[in-house]
Amino acid sequence: MIINRSLLLAVLLLALPGIVQAQSFKKLSSDLVFTNAPFKQCHASTIVQNKAGELLLACFGGTQEGKNDVSIWLTTLSNGKATSTTKVADGVVNDTLRYPAWNPVLFKDKAGTITLFYKVGPNPREWWGMYKTSHDDGKTWSAPVKLPAGILGPIKNKPVQLKNGVILSPSSIEEMGENGRWKAHMERSTDNGKTWANIPVDTAGKFDVIQPSILTYSGGKLQILCRSRQGTVVQAWSADGGKTWGKLSATSLLNPNSGTDAVTLKSGKQLIVYNPDVPGKDWFNGRGKLRVAMSTDGQKWTDVAVLENGDKEEYSYPAIIQTNDGLVHITYTYDRKNIKHVVLKEQ
Numbered sequence: 001m002i003i004n005r006s007l008l009l010a011v012l013l014l015a016l017p018g019i020v021q022a023q024s025f026k027k028l029s030s031d032l033v034f035t036n037a038p039f040k041q042c043h044a045s046t047i048v049q050n051k052a053g054e055l056l057l058a059c060f061g062g063t064q065e066g067k068n069d070v071s072i073w074l075t076t077l078s079n080g081k082a083t084s085t086t087k088v089a090d091g092v093v094n095d096t097l098r099y100p101a102w103n104p105v106l107f108k109d110k111a112g113t114i115t116l117f118y119k120v121g122p123n124p125r126e127w128w129g130m131y132k133t134s135h136d137d138g139k140t141w142s143a144p145v146k147l148p149a150g151i152l153g154p155i156k157n158k159p160v161q162l163k164n165g166v167i168l169s170p171s172s173i174e175e176m177g178e179n180g181r182w183k184a185h186m187e188r189s190t191d192n193g194k195t196w197a198n199i200p201v202d203t204a205g206k207f208d209v210i211q212p213s214i215l216t217y218s219g220g221k222l223q224i225l226c227r228s229r230q231g232t233v234v235q236a237w238s239a240d241g242g243k244t245w246g247k248l249s250a251t252s253l254l255n256p257n258s259g260t261d262a263v264t265l266k267s268g269k270q271l272i273v274y275n276p277d278v279p280g281k282d283w284f285n286g287r288g289k290l291r292v293a294m295s296t297d298g299q300k301w302t303d304v305a306v307l308e309n310g311d312k313e314e315y316s317y318p319a320i321i322q323t324n325d326g327l328v329h330i331t332y333t334y335d336r337k338n339i340k341h342v343v344l345k346e347q
Contacts, residue, residue: 025292025305025328025344031080033057033331033339038085039073041065043316044156044259045331045339047077048106049323050114050137057331058088058104058116059339070100072118074138080341088141089132091120102127105154109161109192114138117153117169125176129153151187151196156317157213157261162220166190168242170224172210182208184226186242201245207234209248213262215270215298223270223298225262228255231278235298253293253301254278256286259317265346266322270295273307273318273330290315290332292344307332307342315340 034042039061047057055077062070072089075082091099102119109115114134121127129147134140147153152171159169169187174180186199201212201224209226216222222238224245233253236245253260254276262272272293277286288310293301307330308315318332328344 024294024347026347027305028327028343028345029080030307030340030342032334033075033077033080033082033341034085035081037061037338038087039063039071041336042073042339043333043336044103045317045333046104046106046158046319047321047329047331047341048108048114048158049321050108051112052137053324054137055323055329056106056114056138057082057339057341058106059333060101060104060118062100065336066100066123068098068100070102072101072104072116074116076138077341080343088116089118089130089144093120099127103156105156105158107154107159109167110165111192112137115193116141119152119155124174125180127152148196150198153187156211156259157319158321160214160216162216162241164241165192166241167193168214168222169196170212170214172212172226174210182210182229184209184212184224184236184248186212186224186245188242199242199245201236202248205248206230207248207250209234211259213260213272214242215262216264217298218268225251225253225260225272227257227259229257231255233260233272233274237298251301254286258285258287261318261320263320263322263328265328266326267346268296270298271304271320271328272301273320273332275316276303287314287316288312290318292320292330305344307340 042061045059058074074088075085091101105117116132119127129152132141154169167189172184184201187196208229211227212224220241226234228234232250233255256277258275260274290308292305294304313335330342334340
């Protein structure tokens, strides 16, 4: 009997859950960003392309997450490597009081202004939102500004500016107390970030979710994908450009209570970077493996690239963008010691 090996391989891939079924994105490069980092640990990277075409990367770094010396650091990437790395923000309140800084998010609006959102406070239950702006591609920054009460800014993932100019900032809260809930919400601005409205997302539902990312579809349809405590990436949909949101529901994507990020490509395809595991493993929260999945409708997801296939390491908190040349850039925490920058090209 003659065996068609290509057909056999295809059948095996379809039969085995969790196996990458279509390597449709080629990995062009994979580099550790920092060679002589000015911090011991780092986490929560964010990336943006400025008007000049350069890639700016920020993360928080210090002795350890939650320590008062943790600040926001900014660098320009050149061939995947950091150039000069500078401290761009911190949690200094006055001469005797300082808090850690958390979760930077870089966002470029349609005019080219870059905003650096970040959080300051003793912990994620008590932190508050801050931001700085740059009008010269990240070379200089304004003084820090505190966001209004009730507005936190994007908690982990980048805002999206719609065709009508509306900016949607994906946000969330982590309530205090043993029975405290995780709740996602959207912060919406119609005046380019001068004022914001807080839009809740299914606050009475059964899912505990934070750190949403936003995907866009034709006809004003939007989707958010959230980190959850329930073992899966959780979604909600909007049919009116983010003014209102439907009920939260589980996707087919696993989630070990770890951050994800997603992006809508120019082709209309959707990509998400996620840890394909569930809580309860021996390693840290199932964050040893990291993959990219693709969808055309936000419902059916197929793994298209393996970024990490570790065991006891931590590869987490990804950020993903598509640059002007069509390439996909992903950054993520590399075992808390560094940030890795990966470039993918669709085949």
